[in-house]
């Protein structure tokens with residue numbers, strides 16, 4: 001989205017990048033992000049980043065702004081902007097519950113909200129991260145007891161490190177891909193350490209992009225994703241999204257990504273002034289006064 005002249009996970013002269021997943025990459029003369037997002041993005045792309053700390057006021061163009069931890073992966077941030085007609089909060093990809101390798105999310109009050117809706121329908125109801133963790137460990141334990149080597153399919157940035165950390169805490173060694181290990185080095189710089197990486201690890205992590213069909217997986221293979229069999233997600237599920245909207249308590253909501261249409265409809269049913277927007281839409285601050 002472009003707000004005024006500022007890009008929010010959209011390329012613009014001045015652009016905010018919420019986190020380091022490639023579908024949120026932006027280009028611009030200056031890209032505003034956390035230090036961790038800058039380091040992680042630089043594994044895959046260049047660009048001039050201005051590092052912003054959580055909770056510190058700064059200016060992006062004409063707008064006063066502040067970053068809040070989004071809880072989605074290391075360094076992920078939401079941004080609050082002070083517009084002429086009120087405050088706006090953009091969540092980026094976000095999570096209500098605390099993950100082991102991401103900062104605990106925080107959500108400010110705001111008049112206008114742009115919220116992700118990746119899992120914005122009630123059929124996406126996930127276990128809490130701790131419940132999902134128990135299922136993950138039970139799966140790994142059973143495979144190993146039967147003499148099999150468990151294989152977990154994961155996103156190489158964010159999810160892989162979360163799963164590695166969980167396995168580390170439970171005493172299992174992990175064999176990871178080179179790409180995952182590059183990301184691990186950045187996580188370590190920011191104090192998230194892993195003591196269980198081994199070329200001969202008990203558990204194998206593979207990119208979820210590796211060719212496979214979910215229902216053709218062997219009993220000892222598992223996809224770890226909100227869309228997969230083990231729903232340890234670094235996105236808010238439907239109920240987490242509802243909590244986030246309630247916490248921010250906005251007068252007007254824009255929904256983006258995933259089930260944006262459906263989530264806006266549900267929010268309207270709950271009494272919110274809500275409408276879907278596309279990732280590349282341009283929103284003028286003055287439009288935020290308009291009731292749908």
Ligand SMILES: [Zn+2]
Pocket residue numbers: 019021072093
């Ligand atoms: Zn993401």
